[in-house]
Amino acid sequence: MDLSFSPQQEEYRQHVREWLLDNIPEGWGTPEFNWPDDEAERGKILREWDRKLYQGGFAGISWPKQYGGQGLTHVEEIIFDEEAGKLNAPSGVNVLGKLLLGPTLLLFGTEEQKQRFLPPLLRGDEVWCQGFSEPNAGSDLAAIQTRAELQGDRWMINGQKVWTSFAHHADWCFVLARTDHEGPKHKGITFFLVPMDTEGITVRPLVQINGNKDFNEVFFDNVYIQAENVVGGVNNGWKVAMGTLGFERGTLALGRQVRFQNEFNNLARISSSLSKSGETVSESSYYRQKMAELFAEIRILRYHGLKTISQLLNEGKLGPEASLQKLFWSTMHVNMGKLGLEVLGEHAPYIGEESIARGALQDIDLGSRGAIIYAGTTQIQKNIIAERILGMPK
Template sequence: MDLAFNEKQEEYRQQAREWLINNIPEGWGTPVFEWPDDEAERGKILRNWDRKLYEGGYAGISWPKEYGGQGLTHVEEIIYDEEAGKLNAPGGINVIGKLLFAPTLLLFGTEEQKQRFLPPLLKGDEVWCQGFSEPNAGSDLAAIQTRAELVGDRWVINGQKVWTSFAHHAEWCFMLARTDHDLPKHKGITLFLVPMNSEGITVRPLVQINGNRDFNEVFFDHVSIPQENVVGGVNNGWNVAMGTLGFERGTLALGRQVRFQNEFNTLVQISKSLNKNGENISQNSYYRQKLAELFAEIRILRYHGLKTISQLLNEGKLGPEASLQKLFWSTMHLNMGKLGLEVLGEEGPYIGKETVGRGVLQEIDLGSRGETIYAGTSQIQKNIIAERVLGMPR
């Protein structure tokens, strides 16, 4: 594998970095930035960032030009993600649409669907959310009970979804529903495109333990949509969903790796500022070993990411190996959060402007717990690796 970038690609990196420096909201990622309490105002800030990315030519970098993209390659996409990660640039409000729905539609959608949905998604005019998980179908996604029935020339959907990120801001939802109860549970599932302003949809927020308000419950009560709002064919939703989860598990590692490196650097700085039993934490052999392990794992994650992108470039798709990466990074980040609280010790319960690290390490610890659940729990990833990568019996 060639891990070097050529001269033209390095020029693109420099251009992307300069654009980001000049366009990131003033004070973003620092205590100076005033994040509004009003959820609608928060959404407006993130939507404006999506629009600014589009205007600057950094939205849909590897997408075909006919759908509003830049027509470049995944390499340029990687370069931008790395530079955005280094500067802790905003993720935008349409991260689900850009990173999960759009690649899925490019693979499975009709030409009419691509022309209709991809350009407004890139421009920030239409935000997407993902309706996969249900209260009794999280780890076992094939156990979904939300159902869709064809009545005349329209699908009528009833059921509930949960952990639906940005549903309270979204104009559209790509969701799974059961369309044939007589088939095995991995069959008889279809992926639908549902307008969020449809009559019969109710969105209820779920506030997380760290105070974030991105997740929601979504209820569908006799929601009617056109017959053509199906992606990948009726009763073929499981195959389409596996493509979506492959992108979620495997293509985001490089941007994450850089952000994890930033968090690690913060952890090291905080370690240097604290003492335990009269000894600086950064000089303690136990903590030095733990920090060294984390540093090595973050570097390993980078190479995992490069390998996955190489597979995507060469083969055009991701296999079950993406589960290796998802299990690796989520476990590593969870351990980083645990170590952060261990370093803070008695300072751990206190968050605020006057506290050590202003709550950064606590945020890592609380947020990382959910990362071992979404996109498939760690237990599910281990099953996939055992059965589909190692070929072990069930």
């Protein structure tokens, strides 16, 4: 595996970095950033960033030009993700559309669906959310109970979704619903595209443990959509969904790695300013060992990411190895959060403007808990690795 970049790719990297430095909102990622309390205003800021990315030529970098993309390769996409991660650039509000729905439509969508949905997605005109998980179907996604019944030339959807990120900002939702109750439960699922302004949809925000309000419950009460808003064929939604989750698990490792490196650097700075038992935390052999292990894991994540992208470039798709990567980075991030609280010690309970680094380490600990759940829980990833990589029996 060649880990180097060509001179042309390094030139592209410089172009990306210069553009980001010129366009990232002033003060972004710092305590001084004037982040509004109103959720609608936050959504406007993030949507404007999506539009700015498109105007700058950094939306759909590896997507075909006929669908609004830049027609470049996954290597340029990697470079942008790395540079954006280094500068803690905003992710925008349409991250699920770009990361999950777009690649899914490119793989499974009809030509009409690609032409209709991909260009406005990249322009930031239409924001997407993901309607997969349900109150009793999170880890066991095949247990979903949301139903879709064909009535004439329309589908009628009834059910509930939960943990739906950005649903309160979204224009559309890609939804899994049960269309056949006969046979194995994963055989009767269909992947739908649902406009969020359809009559019968109710969105209820959920407040997360860290105080953020990105998640929602979404209720579907006799929601009618057009028959052609099916991706990949009726009752073939499980295959489509597994392709979607593969993109979520495996394609953002390098961007995550540099953001994790930023968090680690902050943890190291804080460690050098706190004292325990007469020495700074960074001088303690115990904490130095812990920090060294964490640093090594972040570097390992980078090589995991390079290997996964190499597979995508060479084979055009991601395999079950994406589960190995997802298990690795989510567990590593939880360990980082735990170490952060351990470093803080008696300062850990205090969060707010007067706390150490304005609660940055507490945010890692609280936020990382979700990473071992979304895109498939740790237990699910272990099952996939055991059965599909190691060949162990079910």
